[in-house]
Amino acid sequence: MDFDMLGLSPKLVARLAEQGITEPTPIQKQAIPHAMNGRDVMGLAQTGTGKTAAFGLPLIHALTTEGTKPAPKTARGLILAPTRELANQIAENLRSYTGGSHLSVAIVVGGVSINRQINRLERGVDLLVATPGRLIDLLDRRAVRLDETRFLVLDEADQMLDMGFIHALRKIAPLLAPERQTMLFSATMPKLMNEIAQAYLDNPVRVEVSPPGKVADKxxxxxxxxxxxxxxxxxxxxxxxxxxxxxxxxxxxxxxxxxxxxxxxxxxxxxxxxxxxxxxxxxxxxxxxxxxxxxxxxxxxxxxxxxxxxxxxxxxxxxxxxxxxxxxxxxxxxxxxxxxxxxxxxxxxxxxxxxxxxxxxxxxxxxxxxxxxxxxxxxxxxxxxRGGAGNRRRRSSGGAGGGGGGRRSGGGRRAA
Known part of the structure; x- marks a missing residue:
């Protein structure tokens, strides 16, 4: 299966081919068709499997097909990420996918000039990548509004939970357009994730290409x-x-x-x-x-x-x-x-x-x-x-005391 079989526009497929991207990864094969059909998606996959394209390509296709432009101080699609580094990486990938199109990509994160970000948002943007804290700062300053945002992506949602961003999400989500498509992507599935999905996703399709907690085979x-x-x-x-x-x-x-x-x-x-x-x-x-x-x-x-x-x-x-x-x-x-x-x-x-x-x-x-x-x-x-343990070690071949299950040097990679 290649990207044109997933229903993406020929121009978008051609842009991917120019970058040497011709074969979708497993998470892309599973998520993109559902996203293209407008379904809410919960995607579970280990890191490094191509989650950005799994949500980014359907968003770009939808926004390009609509052919409209964003109104001033609005964002048509919003991607929330827990860290500046991840936000930068997502924006970089999205820009590579949108090259040659009329779509605009902007990023708002902490640690850099907020005034420059305010000026950038003045014209409106098609895709906005943001960390929750800086986005709330901009909302408080009325530099951006989300009532016309019809696409929401929560990337690495499990880390957002770890970092306490659930409170920010509760503040941001009600400001978005009531009729919207929401996608949630994560590498692990903590118990709270189901609660997030129930609160912010509408009858989502769950796609999973590896068990939560599984690392890359290599x-x-x-x-x-x-x-x-x-x-x-x-x-x-x-x-x-x-x-x-x-x-x-x-x-x-x-x-x-x-x-x-x-x-x-x-x-x-x-x-x-x-x-x-x-x-x-x-x-x-x-x-x-x-x-x-x-x-x-x-x-x-x-x-x-x-x-x-x-x-x-x-x-x-x-x-x-x-x-x-x-x-x-x-x-x-x-x-x-x-x-x-x-x-x-x-x-x-x-x-x-x-x-x-x-x-x-x-x-x-x-x-x-x-x-x-x-x-x-x-x-x-x-x-x-912490720090008072000395140098004594247990030298038996079994596991640490009370830990159950022996450990073998160079032993099996996965339990039965």
Missing amino acids: VTQEVHFLPKEGKQGKLVELLQRHREERALVFARTKHGAERLMKQLDRAGFAAASIHGNKSQNQRDRAITDFKSAKIRVLVATDVAARGIDIPGVEYVYNFDLPNVPENYVHRIGRTARAGRAGEAIAFCAPDEMGDLRGIEKVMKLSIPVASGAPWAEAEAPAKSG
């Missing part, structure tokens, strides 16, 4: 058990083995990410960092340098996990394990994109055993052990007592 995973104070040395040791390849390193906190970046810089690596304390210009520059391989190591917090779409990221390091299991899936989804292979390497300190168990439960697999052995229950302190 990602090789491994975990190193080591004390917190040993993480930096292990990271430097592993990075030395592939200095010419790009590595994305995830830290849990902004200060931790910045400190780690400086340590890597002192160790002789071309490194940069991206986190909430960086300005938008600094974040954009870091991503641009990472894409061009001017820097080889990018240290990030989860703010970047959904917005980096770089096919050539060969390695993802979880220097700190995330305390939200689904975030692990999104992090390692930054590698093995566009059909390529990639490696995901995790470090687990004693007080992160609970996080590791949660991750493995979501993914329904045991991550193969590369070094060390699972920490015993007595060695894994409560979160309130």
Whole structure:
């Protein structure tokens, strides 16, 4: 099946072909026909599977077919994204799809001049990509109105829930046109997602190309058990083995990410960092340098996990394990994109055993052990007592105490 068989306009199919995009991905094959028929869609797919085109192409087709222009200060279609990086990535993709057409694409995110965004919205826009916080600021200033917005997309909706954007959504949604088409896309399916779907989608079609929590098939995973104070040395040791390849390193906190970046810089690596304390210009520059391989190591917090779409990221390091299991899936989804292979390497300190168990439960697999052995229950302190675990390890071949199910070094990728 190719794109013209999905009912897209010949001009749009030709624009895709010019970019070398000729065969739809599984999520696109399933979602686009329903979207073209005007149905609300709930799409579930792992990261890197082409969700942007799955919702973007039907929107572009519909807006082009209508042939009308947006009124001043209005947006005909609205795409909400949880982070600036993801919003930028979506806008970049949409602009590539709309090239040569009359459709306009605008982006409004925090961290940059709001006055420039106000001026851009004055003329109206066909497709508006926005983070909820900045959009509400613009609504409060009456710089944009949504009563003529008949298409709504919620991208990475699960992260919006994690970041508390549900309150913003409750404020934004009633302002849209009552008769509208809504699409929701997500890589995972937390329990609250069904409530979101019931509240904002009308009899949606659910399309799912992989179970929630499943990672790309070409990602090789491994975990190193080591004390917190040993993480930096292990990271430097592993990075030395592939200095010419790009590595994305995830830290849990902004200060931790910045400190780690400086340590890597002192160790002789071309490194940069991206986190909430960086300005938008600094974040954009870091991503641009990472894409061009001017820097080889990018240290990030989860703010970047959904917005980096770089096919050539060969390695993802979880220097700190995330305390939200689904975030692990999104992090390692930054590698093995566009059909390529990639490696995901995790470090687990004693007080992160609970996080590791949660991750493995979501993914329904045991991550193969590369070094060390699972920490015993007595060695894994409560979160309130982080950092006091010492260097003792349980050396048995079984799982961490009370965790159930043995772990095998280099063992099976997926539980039955």
